[in-house]
Amino acid sequence: MIKSELxxxxxxxxxxxxxxxxxxxxxxxxxxxxxDLLRNLDYPYLLLEEKGYALPVIEAHxxxxxxxxxxxxxxxxxxxxxxxxxxxxxxxxxxxxxxxxVSGYTIHSFVNNKTLxxxxxxxxxxxxxxxxxx
Amino acid sequence: MIKSELxxxxxxxxxxxxxxxxxxxxxxxxxxxxxDLLRNLDYPYLLLEEKGYALPVIEAHxxxxxxxxxxxxxxxxxxxxxxxxxxxxxxxxxxxxxxxxVSGYTIHSFVNNKTLxxxxxxxxxxxxxxxxxx
Amino acid sequence: MIKSELxxxxxxxxxxxxxxxxxxxxxxxxxxxxxDLLRNLDYPYLLLEEKGYALPVIEAHxxxxxxxxxxxxxxxxxxxxxxxxxxxxxxxxxxxxxxxxVSGYTIHSFVNNKTLxxxxxxxxxxxxxxxxxx
Amino acid sequence: MIKSELxxxxxxxxxxxxxxxxxxxxxxxxxxxxxDLLRNLDYPYLLLEEKGYALPVIEAHxxxxxxxxxxxxxxxxxxxxxxxxxxxxxxxxxxxxxxxxVSGYTIHSFVNNKTLxxxxxxxxxxxxxxxxxx
Numbered sequence: 001m002i003k004s005e006l007x008x009x010x011x012x013x014x015x016x017x018x019x020x021x022x023x024x025x026x027x028x029x030x031x032x033x034x035x036d037l038l039r040n041l042d043y044p045y046l047l048l049e050e051k052g053y054a055l056p057v058i059e060a061h062x063x064x065x066x067x068x069x070x071x072x073x074x075x076x077x078x079x080x081x082x083x084x085x086x087x088x089x090x091x092x093x094x095x096x097x098x099x100x101x102v103s104g105y106t107i108h109s110f111v112n113n114k115t116l117x118x119x120x121x122x123x124x125x126x127x128x129x130x131x132x133x134x
Numbered sequence: 135m136i137k138s139e140l141x142x143x144x145x146x147x148x149x150x151x152x153x154x155x156x157x158x159x160x161x162x163x164x165x166x167x168x169x170d171l172l173r174n175l176d177y178p179y180l181l182l183e184e185k186g187y188a189l190p191v192i193e194a195h196x197x198x199x200x201x202x203x204x205x206x207x208x209x210x211x212x213x214x215x216x217x218x219x220x221x222x223x224x225x226x227x228x229x230x231x232x233x234x235x236v237s238g239y240t241i242h243s244f245v246n247n248k249t250l251x252x253x254x255x256x257x258x259x260x261x262x263x264x265x266x267x268x
Numbered sequence: 269m270i271k272s273e274l275x276x277x278x279x280x281x282x283x284x285x286x287x288x289x290x291x292x293x294x295x296x297x298x299x300x301x302x303x304d305l306l307r308n309l310d311y312p313y314l315l316l317e318e319k320g321y322a323l324p325v326i327e328a329h330x331x332x333x334x335x336x337x338x339x340x341x342x343x344x345x346x347x348x349x350x351x352x353x354x355x356x357x358x359x360x361x362x363x364x365x366x367x368x369x370v371s372g373y374t375i376h377s378f379v380n381n382k383t384l385x386x387x388x389x390x391x392x393x394x395x396x397x398x399x400x401x402x
Numbered sequence: 403m404i405k406s407e408l409x410x411x412x413x414x415x416x417x418x419x420x421x422x423x424x425x426x427x428x429x430x431x432x433x434x435x436x437x438d439l440l441r442n443l444d445y446p447y448l449l450l451e452e453k454g455y456a457l458p459v460i461e462a463h464x465x466x467x468x469x470x471x472x473x474x475x476x477x478x479x480x481x482x483x484x485x486x487x488x489x490x491x492x493x494x495x496x497x498x499x500x501x502x503x504v505s506g507y508t509i510h511s512f513v514n515n516k517t518l519x520x521x522x523x524x525x526x527x528x529x530x531x532x533x534x535x536x
Contacts, residue, residue: 009434009437011430011433011434011437012284012285012286012290012433012437012447013284013290013292013430013433015284015285016280016281016283016284016285017280017283017284017285017286017287017288017338018188018190018247018280018285019285020190020285022280022281023161023190023191023194023240024158024159024161024162024165024194024281025158027157027158027161028158028413028415031158031413031414031415032411032413035411035413035414035473044473045414045473046472046473054152056152056154056157056198056201057157057198058197058198059195059196059197059198060157060158060194060195060196060198061193061194061195061196062193062194062195063192063193064190064191064192064193064194067190067250070285070448071437071446071447071448106157113152116201143300143303145296145299145300145303146299146303146313146418146419146420146424147296147299147418147424147426149418149419150414150415150417150418150419151414151417151418151419151420151421151422151472152414152419153419154419156414156415158415162279162281165279165280165281166277166279169277169279169280169339178339179280179339180338180339204314204419205303205312205313205314286456286458286515288458291429291458291459291462291508292426292427292429292430292433292462293426295425295426295429296426299426322420324420324422324425324466324469325425325466326465326466327463327464327465327466328425328426328462328463328464328466329461329462329463329464330461330462330463331460331461332458332459332460332461332462335458335518374425381420384469
């Protein structure tokens with residue numbers, strides 16, 4: 001498993017009139033988490049784009065366990081549990097201190113970033129991933 | 135089944151550098167859809183809040199079929215297929231003209247909007263829902 | 269003066285824990301207003317992009333008079349008071365019923381949408397604008 | 403002058419189809435900056451709310467000098483140049499490395515966070531500010 005942890009501060013902008021983080025915002029936090037995981041692998045997402053790829057989300061899910069609040073310093077845990085193929089699955093858990101707020105996942109498809117057609121992942125990316133999953 | 139259809143214009147604000155609608159934005163469109171469905175039932179969400187209830191999302195899912203783009207006049211179809219109980223499930227399909235862009239659902243829990251503790255839905259709401267599902 | 273009026277429903281997503289519309293959201297409403305104004309002139313913003321132009325914001329201002337709230341059906345009034353040149357200024361007033369919530373403006377620069385360098389506005393756009401300001 | 407500097411990573415969520423940061427997002431970055439400035443003074447914004455105050459924005463301005471991009475690690479510089487009174491002005495500069503992307507300001511009013519009516523700032527806040535401006 002590949003894993004990263006990122007601290008992320010909740011803005012007023014992320015809250016809603018219920019006084020808690022608006023549900024859709026967690027999907028932005030998921031993005032922050034996966035950016036971080038790829039950067040930590042020395043394969044930042046921008047590198048994928050520079051090589052002509054993109055990784056659009058084809059499925060997203062979130063379960064909301066407990067309300068997050070303004071100013072909390074969230075811990076976004078991002079996990080790649082399986083070697084990617086033409087698809088890549090990432091799982092997320094977001095904590096405030098030791099309390100799990102949400103868990104979820106996103107599934108991505110490798111595409112050509114001009115045509116948006118599905119393609120095989122870049123070879124150097126796969127070599128890197130395989131080295132991590134050994 | 136209770137169903138509503140809402141037209142919603144895509145802003146530049148909703149797009150990302152891939153040139154398409156950013157994935158998390160669809161969950162805001164889902165919200166626009168469910169507001170619309172409740173308003174059409176003459177039971178707008180604000181009425182729930184005025185009565186001391188809230189309906190936080192406890193689970194959200196979206197499958198992305200095709201990229202949506204700036205300036206499209208999306209059609210957000212919101213469906214309640216089952217009589218709500220302590221939980222309420224809504225399903226969504228978002229179309230650009232005849233093309234299905236995304237489909238998904240949200241599951242909500244009735245809570246007291248002060249304590250955020252789960253409660254039974256308001257009686258008049260249930261009477262109304264039952265009249266629609268007969 | 270060229271003027272347009274657009275009705276826009278406030279989502280829960282636009283509110284914050286103060287129970288009102290988050291201040292930065294009004295700049296998205298301004299965008300909705302200017303899209304509407306251009307569309308009403310039969311010169312939608314997408315047409316500008318198709319012709320190789322873009323209109324990035326170079327200055328934005330908003331004065332907040334009164335708090336907007338969830339579910340209000342705002343009226344976004346967008347006004348072009350002066351003939352555009354290399355720059356275009358738009359002014360906005362957003363109302364809930366007869367109450368002015370915010371007023372503001374944005375100043376835009378015509379640029380080549382590949383190089384992002386400033387350029388003169390398209391000739392057919394200027395002819396159209398001149399016909400409106402006669 | 404009171405000043406803080408905060409590093410803030412640009413998400414894909416913040417970009418638009420022009421490939422740059424969407425203009426309204428900078429106002430969220432301003433919020434991140436002012437949260438940081440208040441926290442560094444040991445008077446976090448939440449403390450103001452706990453004492454019954456809020457600090458809504460009554461005026462906001464931004465000048466856009468250069469386009470910001472995905473994945474940049476922005477430096478948000480927030481400055482309080484004048485001792486606050488019933489109003490508080492904050493100025494912002496956002497840099498990518500040494501390049502100034504935007505500059506702007508927000509003006510806030512102290513209000514009672516129940517009634518949203520203007521009030522004098524809390525005394526301990528003013529004592530703290532005065533000690534900084536000596």
